[in-house]
Amino acid sequence: MNLRSLWNSIWPPLVAVILFLMIWQGATTWFQIEKWILPSPVDIGREAAAGATGLWGHTLATLRLMLMGFAIGTLVGLLVAFTLHYVPFLKKSLYPLIILSQNVPTIALAPLLMIWFGFGILPKIIVITLVCFFPVAVAAMDGLMRTDRAMLDYMRMIGATKGDIFRKLEVPYAIPSILSGVKIAATYSVMGAVIAEWIGADKGIGYYMMLQKSSFRTDKIFVAIAIIVAISLTMFACVALLEKWLVRYKPANDRR
Protein backbone atom coordinates (compact mmCIF):
# COMPACT_ATOMS: atom_id res chain seq x y z
CA MET A 1 0.00 0.00 0.00
CA ASN A 2 1.54 3.33 -0.94
CA LEU A 3 1.25 6.55 1.02
CA ARG A 4 -1.45 8.01 -1.16
CA SER A 5 -3.87 5.09 -0.83
CA LEU A 6 -3.06 4.94 2.90
CA TRP A 7 -4.04 8.59 3.17
CA ASN A 8 -7.16 7.92 1.10
CA SER A 9 -8.30 5.24 3.51
CA ILE A 10 -7.48 7.30 6.59
CA TRP A 11 -8.95 10.71 5.94
CA PRO A 12 -12.71 9.89 5.82
CA PRO A 13 -12.85 8.33 9.31
CA LEU A 14 -10.47 11.01 10.58
CA VAL A 15 -12.80 13.76 9.38
CA ALA A 16 -15.72 11.95 11.02
CA VAL A 17 -13.90 11.79 14.37
CA ILE A 18 -12.90 15.45 14.23
CA LEU A 19 -16.47 16.46 13.37
CA PHE A 20 -17.77 14.35 16.24
CA LEU A 21 -15.36 15.99 18.71
CA MET A 22 -16.34 19.45 17.45
CA ILE A 23 -20.05 18.77 17.93
CA TRP A 24 -19.32 17.39 21.39
CA GLN A 25 -17.31 20.48 22.28
CA GLY A 26 -19.99 22.75 20.86
CA ALA A 27 -22.79 20.94 22.67
CA THR A 28 -21.13 21.13 26.09
CA THR A 29 -20.64 24.91 25.80
CA TRP A 30 -23.97 25.59 24.08
CA PHE A 31 -26.13 23.63 26.51
CA GLN A 32 -23.87 24.47 29.47
CA ILE A 33 -23.58 20.83 30.54
CA GLU A 34 -22.04 20.32 33.98
CA LYS A 35 -18.46 19.12 33.85
CA TRP A 36 -19.15 16.17 36.19
CA ILE A 37 -21.84 14.88 33.82
CA LEU A 38 -20.13 15.37 30.47
CA PRO A 39 -16.79 17.12 30.27
CA SER A 40 -15.83 18.65 26.92
CA PRO A 41 -13.01 17.16 24.83
CA VAL A 42 -10.84 20.17 25.70
CA ASP A 43 -11.39 19.55 29.44
CA ILE A 44 -10.46 15.91 29.00
CA GLY A 45 -7.34 16.83 27.07
CA ARG A 46 -6.32 19.28 29.77
CA GLU A 47 -6.89 16.69 32.46
CA ALA A 48 -4.87 14.08 30.55
CA ALA A 49 -1.93 16.48 30.22
CA ALA A 50 -2.06 17.40 33.90
CA GLY A 51 -2.30 13.86 35.27
CA ALA A 52 -0.03 12.23 32.71
CA THR A 53 2.71 11.13 35.11
CA GLY A 54 0.39 9.41 37.56
CA LEU A 55 -1.47 7.65 34.74
CA TRP A 56 1.65 6.22 33.18
CA GLY A 57 2.20 3.79 36.07
CA HIS A 58 -1.41 2.59 35.86
CA THR A 59 -1.15 2.18 32.10
CA LEU A 60 2.02 0.13 32.44
CA ALA A 61 0.41 -2.15 35.04
CA THR A 62 -2.57 -2.77 32.77
CA LEU A 63 -0.33 -3.34 29.76
CA ARG A 64 1.74 -5.92 31.63
CA LEU A 65 -1.31 -7.77 32.87
CA MET A 66 -2.97 -7.66 29.47
CA LEU A 67 0.06 -8.89 27.53
CA MET A 68 0.57 -11.81 29.89
CA GLY A 69 -3.09 -12.77 29.75
CA PHE A 70 -3.18 -12.36 25.98
CA ALA A 71 -0.13 -14.56 25.46
CA ILE A 72 -1.41 -17.28 27.78
CA GLY A 73 -4.94 -17.06 26.37
CA THR A 74 -3.72 -17.35 22.78
CA LEU A 75 -1.50 -20.31 23.65
CA VAL A 76 -4.32 -22.07 25.48
CA GLY A 77 -6.62 -21.38 22.53
CA LEU A 78 -4.17 -22.90 20.06
CA LEU A 79 -3.53 -25.88 22.30
CA VAL A 80 -7.26 -26.54 22.70
CA ALA A 81 -7.78 -26.25 18.93
CA PHE A 82 -4.91 -28.60 18.05
CA THR A 83 -5.95 -31.17 20.65
CA LEU A 84 -9.59 -31.17 19.64
CA HIS A 85 -8.62 -31.32 15.97
CA TYR A 86 -6.53 -34.40 16.55
CA VAL A 87 -8.92 -36.24 18.85
CA PRO A 88 -12.29 -36.21 17.10
CA PHE A 89 -13.98 -37.79 20.10
CA LEU A 90 -12.82 -34.95 22.35
CA LYS A 91 -14.03 -32.45 19.78
CA LYS A 92 -17.45 -34.05 19.62
CA SER A 93 -17.83 -34.09 23.38
CA LEU A 94 -16.15 -30.81 24.35
CA TYR A 95 -16.79 -28.39 21.50
CA PRO A 96 -20.46 -27.81 22.36
CA LEU A 97 -19.48 -27.29 26.00
CA ILE A 98 -16.87 -24.71 25.02
CA ILE A 99 -19.48 -22.81 23.04
CA LEU A 100 -21.94 -23.05 25.94
CA SER A 101 -19.29 -21.77 28.31
CA GLN A 102 -19.21 -18.52 26.35
CA ASN A 103 -22.73 -17.77 27.55
CA VAL A 104 -21.41 -17.34 31.08
CA PRO A 105 -20.45 -13.68 31.32
CA THR A 106 -16.86 -13.26 32.38
CA ILE A 107 -17.81 -10.41 34.68
CA ALA A 108 -19.95 -12.85 36.64
CA LEU A 109 -17.07 -15.29 36.99
CA ALA A 110 -14.55 -12.71 38.13
CA PRO A 111 -15.77 -12.44 41.76
CA LEU A 112 -15.69 -16.22 42.06
CA LEU A 113 -12.13 -16.31 40.78
CA MET A 114 -11.19 -13.67 43.36
CA ILE A 115 -12.62 -15.82 46.14
CA TRP A 116 -10.78 -18.90 44.90
CA PHE A 117 -7.44 -17.39 43.95
CA GLY A 118 -7.14 -14.25 46.06
CA PHE A 119 -6.33 -10.74 44.91
CA GLY A 120 -3.02 -11.49 43.22
CA ILE A 121 -2.31 -11.65 39.52
CA LEU A 122 -3.53 -15.24 39.00
CA PRO A 123 -7.32 -14.64 38.97
CA LYS A 124 -6.82 -11.66 36.65
CA ILE A 125 -4.77 -13.74 34.23
CA ILE A 126 -7.49 -16.37 34.32
CA VAL A 127 -10.15 -13.81 33.44
CA ILE A 128 -8.15 -12.57 30.44
CA THR A 129 -7.34 -16.12 29.37
CA LEU A 130 -11.03 -16.98 29.48
CA VAL A 131 -11.96 -14.14 27.13
CA CYS A 132 -8.98 -14.66 24.83
CA PHE A 133 -8.87 -18.39 24.28
CA PHE A 134 -12.30 -18.72 22.72
CA PRO A 135 -11.91 -16.66 19.52
CA VAL A 136 -8.47 -18.16 18.95
CA ALA A 137 -9.63 -21.74 19.50
CA VAL A 138 -12.68 -21.40 17.24
CA ALA A 139 -10.75 -19.68 14.45
CA ALA A 140 -7.91 -22.19 14.62
CA MET A 141 -10.23 -25.21 14.56
CA ASP A 142 -12.09 -23.70 11.65
CA GLY A 143 -8.86 -23.07 9.77
CA LEU A 144 -7.56 -26.58 10.40
CA MET A 145 -10.82 -28.10 9.21
CA ARG A 146 -10.81 -26.17 5.96
CA THR A 147 -7.49 -27.55 4.75
CA ASP A 148 -7.49 -27.80 0.96
CA ARG A 149 -8.65 -31.26 -0.14
CA ALA A 150 -6.35 -31.49 -3.17
CA MET A 151 -3.31 -30.62 -1.06
CA LEU A 152 -4.32 -33.06 1.67
CA ASP A 153 -4.83 -35.79 -0.91
CA TYR A 154 -1.44 -35.01 -2.38
CA MET A 155 0.30 -35.24 1.00
CA ARG A 156 -1.34 -38.60 1.71
CA MET A 157 -0.41 -39.98 -1.70
CA ILE A 158 3.27 -39.20 -1.21
CA GLY A 159 3.21 -40.89 2.18
CA ALA A 160 3.35 -37.88 4.49
CA THR A 161 2.85 -38.78 8.16
CA LYS A 162 0.23 -37.11 10.34
CA GLY A 163 3.00 -34.96 11.78
CA ASP A 164 4.18 -33.90 8.32
CA ILE A 165 0.65 -33.02 7.31
CA PHE A 166 0.13 -31.03 10.50
CA ARG A 167 3.38 -29.08 10.33
CA LYS A 168 3.75 -28.63 6.60
CA LEU A 169 0.15 -28.28 5.49
CA GLU A 170 -2.55 -27.85 8.12
CA VAL A 171 -0.92 -25.24 10.36
CA PRO A 172 0.41 -23.02 7.54
CA TYR A 173 -2.96 -23.31 5.83
CA ALA A 174 -4.77 -22.27 9.01
CA ILE A 175 -2.55 -19.29 9.80
CA PRO A 176 -4.70 -16.58 8.17
CA SER A 177 -7.72 -17.95 10.00
CA ILE A 178 -5.84 -18.24 13.30
CA LEU A 179 -4.69 -14.64 12.98
CA SER A 180 -8.22 -13.37 12.54
CA GLY A 181 -9.02 -15.04 15.88
CA VAL A 182 -5.90 -13.59 17.46
CA LYS A 183 -6.97 -10.12 16.31
CA ILE A 184 -10.23 -10.44 18.17
CA ALA A 185 -8.44 -11.87 21.21
CA ALA A 186 -6.04 -8.92 21.18
CA THR A 187 -8.82 -6.39 21.59
CA TYR A 188 -10.71 -8.61 24.06
CA SER A 189 -7.61 -8.89 26.23
CA VAL A 190 -7.72 -5.13 26.99
CA MET A 191 -11.33 -5.43 28.07
CA GLY A 192 -10.52 -8.52 30.15
CA ALA A 193 -7.70 -6.72 31.92
CA VAL A 194 -9.85 -3.69 32.78
CA ILE A 195 -12.68 -5.87 34.08
CA ALA A 196 -10.23 -7.87 36.18
CA GLU A 197 -8.90 -4.65 37.66
CA TRP A 198 -12.39 -3.39 38.47
CA ILE A 199 -13.07 -6.39 40.61
CA GLY A 200 -10.00 -6.06 42.73
CA ALA A 201 -6.63 -4.45 42.17
CA ASP A 202 -4.36 -1.82 43.65
CA LYS A 203 -3.07 -0.46 40.36
CA GLY A 204 -3.97 -0.33 36.67
CA ILE A 205 -6.38 1.62 34.49
CA GLY A 206 -9.38 -0.34 35.76
CA TYR A 207 -8.47 0.45 39.35
CA TYR A 208 -7.97 4.10 38.40
CA MET A 209 -11.45 4.20 36.85
CA MET A 210 -13.07 2.82 40.00
CA LEU A 211 -11.19 5.41 42.06
CA GLN A 212 -12.40 8.28 39.85
CA LYS A 213 -15.93 6.96 39.79
CA SER A 214 -16.24 7.30 43.54
CA SER A 215 -15.25 10.97 43.35
CA PHE A 216 -17.39 11.72 40.25
CA ARG A 217 -14.35 12.73 38.19
CA THR A 218 -16.00 12.13 34.84
CA ASP A 219 -13.18 13.85 32.98
CA LYS A 220 -10.62 11.43 34.44
CA ILE A 221 -12.80 8.45 33.53
CA PHE A 222 -12.85 9.73 29.98
CA VAL A 223 -9.08 9.95 30.00
CA ALA A 224 -8.95 6.32 31.13
CA ILE A 225 -11.35 5.33 28.35
CA ALA A 226 -9.16 7.12 25.81
CA ILE A 227 -6.14 5.18 27.05
CA ILE A 228 -8.02 1.88 26.80
CA VAL A 229 -9.07 2.68 23.23
CA ALA A 230 -5.48 3.59 22.36
CA ILE A 231 -4.15 0.30 23.79
CA SER A 232 -6.84 -1.66 21.94
CA LEU A 233 -6.02 0.00 18.63
CA THR A 234 -2.30 -0.57 19.12
CA MET A 235 -2.83 -4.24 19.86
CA PHE A 236 -5.02 -4.61 16.79
CA ALA A 237 -2.47 -2.83 14.62
CA CYS A 238 0.35 -5.05 15.91
CA VAL A 239 -1.52 -8.23 15.04
CA ALA A 240 -2.51 -6.78 11.67
CA LEU A 241 1.15 -6.05 10.94
CA LEU A 242 2.12 -9.57 12.00
CA GLU A 243 -0.58 -10.88 9.68
CA LYS A 244 0.69 -8.80 6.81
CA TRP A 245 4.14 -10.27 7.30
CA LEU A 246 3.05 -13.88 7.79
CA VAL A 247 0.55 -13.89 4.95
CA ARG A 248 2.83 -12.01 2.56
CA TYR A 249 2.60 -14.84 0.01
CA LYS A 250 -1.00 -14.05 -0.85
CA PRO A 251 -1.83 -12.06 -3.97
CA ALA A 252 -2.69 -8.48 -3.09
CA ASN A 253 -6.26 -8.63 -4.39
CA ASP A 254 -7.51 -11.39 -2.10
CA ARG A 255 -5.63 -10.47 1.02
CA ARG A 256 -8.73 -9.03 2.66
Added chain:
Amino acid sequence: MSGHSPTPARSAVALEVQHINKTFRDRRKPVPVLNDISLSVHSGEFVSIIGPSGCGKSTLFHIIGGLTPPDQGEVLLRGLPVTGQRGHISYVPQQPALFPWRTVEDNVVLARDIAARGSERLPRSEVQGWLEKAGLGGFEKAYPHMLSGGMQQRASFLRGLMAPQEVMCLDEPFSALDALTRSEMQRWLLEMWEENKRAVLMITHSIDEALLLSDTIYLFSNRPASVLHTIKVPFPRPRREAIMEDPEFIRLKREISDRMAEQQRQSITTGK
Protein backbone atom coordinates in the same frame (compact mmCIF):
# COMPACT_ATOMS: atom_id res chain seq x y z
CA MET B 1 22.61 -35.28 -12.58
CA SER B 2 19.52 -37.16 -11.55
CA GLY B 3 21.01 -38.23 -8.24
CA HIS B 4 19.08 -41.50 -8.11
CA SER B 5 20.55 -44.95 -7.96
CA PRO B 6 21.77 -46.18 -11.33
CA THR B 7 18.93 -47.33 -13.55
CA PRO B 8 18.52 -51.09 -13.26
CA ALA B 9 18.13 -53.36 -16.24
CA ARG B 10 15.26 -52.33 -18.43
CA SER B 11 13.37 -55.57 -18.06
CA ALA B 12 13.00 -55.29 -14.25
CA VAL B 13 9.42 -54.75 -13.20
CA ALA B 14 9.18 -51.61 -11.09
CA LEU B 15 5.48 -51.64 -10.30
CA GLU B 16 3.04 -54.47 -10.65
CA VAL B 17 -0.67 -54.39 -9.99
CA GLN B 18 -2.21 -57.85 -9.73
CA HIS B 19 -5.90 -58.69 -10.02
CA ILE B 20 -7.21 -55.65 -8.20
CA ASN B 21 -10.92 -55.63 -7.41
CA LYS B 22 -12.70 -52.81 -5.65
CA THR B 23 -16.36 -52.26 -4.88
CA PHE B 24 -17.72 -49.23 -3.07
CA ARG B 25 -20.95 -49.19 -1.15
CA ASP B 26 -23.45 -46.50 -1.91
CA ARG B 27 -26.51 -46.76 0.36
CA ARG B 28 -25.96 -50.48 0.77
CA LYS B 29 -25.97 -50.93 -2.97
CA PRO B 30 -22.61 -52.27 -4.09
CA VAL B 31 -20.98 -50.22 -6.84
CA PRO B 32 -18.18 -52.20 -8.48
CA VAL B 33 -15.44 -49.83 -9.60
CA LEU B 34 -12.42 -51.92 -10.52
CA ASN B 35 -12.72 -55.39 -11.99
CA ASP B 36 -9.62 -57.58 -12.04
CA ILE B 37 -7.13 -54.90 -13.00
CA SER B 38 -3.60 -56.14 -13.71
CA LEU B 39 -0.82 -54.06 -15.15
CA SER B 40 2.90 -53.61 -14.85
CA VAL B 41 5.40 -50.80 -15.28
CA HIS B 42 9.02 -51.74 -16.00
CA SER B 43 11.81 -49.53 -14.82
CA GLY B 44 12.39 -46.74 -17.26
CA GLU B 45 9.06 -47.40 -18.91
CA PHE B 46 6.34 -44.84 -19.60
CA VAL B 47 2.91 -46.42 -19.22
CA SER B 48 -0.41 -44.68 -19.79
CA ILE B 49 -3.97 -45.55 -18.88
CA ILE B 50 -6.73 -44.27 -21.13
CA GLY B 51 -10.35 -44.71 -20.17
CA PRO B 52 -13.73 -43.05 -20.14
CA SER B 53 -14.12 -40.38 -17.45
CA GLY B 54 -15.33 -41.66 -14.14
CA CYS B 55 -14.18 -45.19 -14.82
CA GLY B 56 -12.33 -45.49 -11.54
CA LYS B 57 -8.81 -44.63 -12.59
CA SER B 58 -8.33 -42.34 -9.63
CA THR B 59 -9.43 -45.15 -7.33
CA LEU B 60 -6.70 -47.28 -8.84
CA PHE B 61 -4.17 -44.55 -8.00
CA HIS B 62 -5.46 -44.35 -4.46
CA ILE B 63 -4.98 -48.10 -4.16
CA ILE B 64 -1.44 -47.91 -5.55
CA GLY B 65 -0.70 -45.00 -3.21
CA GLY B 66 -1.98 -46.99 -0.25
CA LEU B 67 -4.88 -44.66 0.61
CA THR B 68 -7.62 -47.15 -0.24
CA PRO B 69 -7.35 -50.87 0.43
CA PRO B 70 -8.37 -53.08 -2.49
CA ASP B 71 -10.99 -55.80 -1.90
CA GLN B 72 -8.74 -58.26 -3.67
CA GLY B 73 -5.40 -58.19 -5.39
CA GLU B 74 -1.95 -56.91 -4.66
CA VAL B 75 0.37 -54.04 -5.43
CA LEU B 76 4.01 -55.08 -5.84
CA LEU B 77 7.04 -52.82 -6.01
CA ARG B 78 10.11 -54.57 -7.35
CA GLY B 79 8.38 -57.83 -6.47
CA LEU B 80 7.66 -56.91 -2.85
CA PRO B 81 4.06 -56.57 -1.71
CA VAL B 82 3.28 -52.99 -0.62
CA THR B 83 -0.52 -53.15 -0.72
CA GLY B 84 -1.96 -50.55 1.63
CA GLN B 85 1.42 -49.01 2.41
CA ARG B 86 2.05 -45.34 1.76
CA GLY B 87 5.10 -43.44 0.63
CA HIS B 88 6.33 -45.85 -2.03
CA ILE B 89 5.44 -43.77 -5.04
CA SER B 90 6.00 -40.26 -6.25
CA TYR B 91 2.86 -38.45 -7.36
CA VAL B 92 1.88 -35.64 -9.69
CA PRO B 93 -1.75 -34.66 -9.08
CA GLN B 94 -4.30 -33.28 -11.49
CA GLN B 95 -4.31 -29.85 -9.84
CA PRO B 96 -0.77 -28.60 -9.23
CA ALA B 97 -1.55 -28.42 -5.46
CA LEU B 98 1.50 -26.25 -4.83
CA PHE B 99 1.51 -24.78 -1.32
CA PRO B 100 0.82 -21.06 -1.66
CA TRP B 101 2.99 -20.10 1.34
CA ARG B 102 6.06 -21.83 -0.03
CA THR B 103 8.27 -20.28 -2.67
CA VAL B 104 8.80 -22.25 -5.86
CA GLU B 105 12.11 -23.68 -4.66
CA ASP B 106 10.58 -24.69 -1.31
CA ASN B 107 7.66 -26.28 -3.13
CA VAL B 108 9.69 -28.47 -5.47
CA VAL B 109 11.73 -30.01 -2.64
CA LEU B 110 8.65 -30.85 -0.53
CA ALA B 111 8.12 -34.44 -1.69
CA ARG B 112 11.82 -35.14 -1.47
CA ASP B 113 12.10 -33.72 2.04
CA ILE B 114 9.14 -35.76 3.21
CA ALA B 115 10.51 -38.97 1.71
CA ALA B 116 13.99 -38.27 3.08
CA ARG B 117 12.56 -37.80 6.59
CA GLY B 118 14.65 -34.67 7.05
CA SER B 119 17.95 -36.52 6.96
CA GLU B 120 19.88 -34.37 4.56
CA ARG B 121 18.78 -31.31 2.62
CA LEU B 122 19.39 -30.94 -1.08
CA PRO B 123 22.03 -28.29 -1.78
CA ARG B 124 20.46 -25.14 -3.17
CA SER B 125 22.70 -25.26 -6.22
CA GLU B 126 21.18 -28.60 -7.23
CA VAL B 127 17.64 -27.30 -6.77
CA GLN B 128 18.65 -24.34 -8.89
CA GLY B 129 19.85 -26.68 -11.65
CA TRP B 130 16.54 -28.57 -11.67
CA LEU B 131 14.51 -25.37 -11.77
CA GLU B 132 16.47 -24.11 -14.73
CA LYS B 133 15.85 -27.34 -16.60
CA ALA B 134 12.16 -26.96 -15.96
CA GLY B 135 12.23 -23.42 -17.34
CA LEU B 136 11.63 -21.99 -13.88
CA GLY B 137 15.02 -20.30 -13.54
CA GLY B 138 14.64 -16.86 -11.97
CA PHE B 139 11.42 -17.88 -10.22
CA GLU B 140 13.06 -19.57 -7.20
CA LYS B 141 11.71 -17.02 -4.75
CA ALA B 142 8.37 -16.49 -6.48
CA TYR B 143 5.14 -17.72 -4.91
CA PRO B 144 2.95 -20.13 -6.92
CA HIS B 145 0.21 -17.59 -7.65
CA MET B 146 2.74 -15.55 -9.61
CA LEU B 147 3.28 -18.41 -12.09
CA SER B 148 1.21 -19.28 -15.15
CA GLY B 149 -0.78 -22.52 -15.18
CA GLY B 150 1.83 -24.28 -17.29
CA MET B 151 4.64 -23.17 -15.00
CA GLN B 152 2.73 -24.32 -11.94
CA GLN B 153 2.23 -27.73 -13.50
CA ARG B 154 5.92 -27.90 -14.41
CA ALA B 155 6.82 -27.10 -10.80
CA SER B 156 4.39 -29.79 -9.66
CA PHE B 157 5.99 -32.30 -12.03
CA LEU B 158 9.46 -31.31 -10.88
CA ARG B 159 8.38 -31.87 -7.28
CA GLY B 160 7.44 -35.43 -8.24
CA LEU B 161 10.58 -35.95 -10.28
CA MET B 162 12.85 -34.82 -7.44
CA ALA B 163 11.30 -37.31 -5.03
CA PRO B 164 13.45 -40.41 -4.57
CA GLN B 165 10.79 -43.07 -5.30
CA GLU B 166 11.31 -44.99 -8.52
CA VAL B 167 7.71 -45.02 -9.72
CA MET B 168 5.95 -41.77 -10.63
CA CYS B 169 2.17 -41.67 -10.87
CA LEU B 170 0.75 -38.85 -13.02
CA ASP B 171 -2.97 -38.22 -12.61
CA GLU B 172 -4.13 -36.38 -15.74
CA PRO B 173 -1.36 -33.86 -15.23
CA PHE B 174 -2.34 -31.59 -18.12
CA SER B 175 -6.11 -31.75 -18.06
CA ALA B 176 -6.48 -28.33 -16.45
CA LEU B 177 -4.41 -26.57 -19.11
CA ASP B 178 -5.48 -24.94 -22.35
CA ALA B 179 -4.71 -26.76 -25.62
CA LEU B 180 -1.68 -24.71 -26.56
CA THR B 181 -0.01 -24.94 -23.18
CA ARG B 182 -0.90 -28.59 -23.11
CA SER B 183 0.97 -29.54 -26.26
CA GLU B 184 3.90 -27.45 -25.10
CA MET B 185 3.87 -29.32 -21.81
CA GLN B 186 3.74 -32.68 -23.58
CA ARG B 187 6.86 -31.79 -25.53
CA TRP B 188 8.55 -30.63 -22.37
CA LEU B 189 7.55 -33.76 -20.44
CA LEU B 190 8.81 -35.98 -23.26
CA GLU B 191 12.21 -34.31 -23.10
CA MET B 192 12.38 -34.31 -19.30
CA TRP B 193 11.38 -37.94 -19.13
CA GLU B 194 13.76 -39.15 -21.82
CA GLU B 195 16.58 -37.48 -19.91
CA ASN B 196 15.64 -39.09 -16.59
CA LYS B 197 13.89 -42.35 -17.58
CA ARG B 198 11.78 -42.91 -14.51
CA ALA B 199 9.08 -45.56 -14.36
CA VAL B 200 5.90 -43.59 -15.05
CA LEU B 201 2.25 -44.52 -14.80
CA MET B 202 0.06 -41.79 -16.25
CA ILE B 203 -3.69 -41.43 -16.41
CA THR B 204 -4.91 -39.39 -19.36
CA HIS B 205 -7.94 -38.70 -21.52
CA SER B 206 -5.90 -37.68 -24.52
CA ILE B 207 -5.05 -40.38 -27.05
CA ASP B 208 -2.44 -38.16 -28.72
CA GLU B 209 -0.78 -37.53 -25.40
CA ALA B 210 -0.66 -41.22 -24.55
CA LEU B 211 0.73 -42.24 -27.97
CA LEU B 212 3.32 -39.50 -28.00
CA LEU B 213 4.69 -40.22 -24.56
CA SER B 214 4.12 -43.88 -23.75
CA ASP B 215 5.79 -47.20 -24.33
CA THR B 216 2.68 -49.10 -23.30
CA ILE B 217 -0.96 -48.02 -23.18
CA TYR B 218 -3.68 -49.74 -21.18
CA LEU B 219 -7.18 -49.13 -22.42
CA PHE B 220 -9.77 -49.23 -19.63
CA SER B 221 -13.43 -50.07 -20.06
CA ASN B 222 -16.43 -48.35 -18.54
CA ARG B 223 -17.29 -48.87 -14.93
CA PRO B 224 -16.47 -51.34 -13.49
CA ALA B 225 -13.13 -50.71 -15.14
CA SER B 226 -11.21 -53.63 -16.56
CA VAL B 227 -8.25 -53.74 -18.91
CA LEU B 228 -9.84 -53.81 -22.35
CA HIS B 229 -6.72 -53.82 -24.40
CA THR B 230 -2.95 -53.33 -24.13
CA ILE B 231 -1.05 -51.47 -26.82
CA LYS B 232 2.71 -51.47 -27.22
CA VAL B 233 3.72 -48.20 -28.86
CA PRO B 234 6.37 -49.03 -31.45
CA PHE B 235 8.06 -45.65 -31.98
CA PRO B 236 11.76 -45.44 -31.13
CA ARG B 237 13.27 -43.01 -28.63
CA PRO B 238 14.13 -40.24 -28.48
CA ARG B 239 10.81 -39.21 -29.94
CA ARG B 240 9.87 -35.89 -31.38
CA GLU B 241 6.47 -34.45 -32.03
CA ALA B 242 6.87 -35.22 -35.74
CA ILE B 243 5.83 -38.83 -35.11
CA MET B 244 2.28 -37.53 -34.74
CA GLU B 245 2.14 -37.39 -38.53
CA ASP B 246 3.47 -40.93 -38.93
CA PRO B 247 0.89 -43.25 -40.63
CA GLU B 248 1.39 -45.81 -37.88
CA PHE B 249 0.63 -43.15 -35.26
CA ILE B 250 -2.57 -42.24 -37.06
CA ARG B 251 -3.56 -45.90 -37.43
CA LEU B 252 -3.03 -46.54 -33.70
CA LYS B 253 -4.92 -43.40 -32.85
CA ARG B 254 -7.88 -44.53 -34.92
CA GLU B 255 -7.78 -47.98 -33.40
CA ILE B 256 -7.90 -46.59 -29.89
CA SER B 257 -10.59 -44.04 -30.61
CA ASP B 258 -12.73 -46.73 -32.30
CA ARG B 259 -12.49 -48.92 -29.23
CA MET B 260 -13.31 -45.96 -27.00
CA ALA B 261 -16.30 -45.02 -29.14
CA GLU B 262 -17.53 -48.61 -28.89
CA GLN B 263 -17.33 -48.34 -25.11
CA GLN B 264 -19.27 -45.11 -25.25
CA ARG B 265 -22.00 -46.72 -27.36
CA GLN B 266 -22.23 -49.67 -25.01
CA SER B 267 -22.61 -47.44 -22.03
CA ILE B 268 -25.44 -45.59 -23.75
CA THR B 269 -27.31 -48.73 -24.80
CA THR B 270 -26.98 -50.35 -21.39
CA GLY B 271 -28.21 -47.10 -19.91
CA LYS B 272 -25.36 -46.73 -17.44
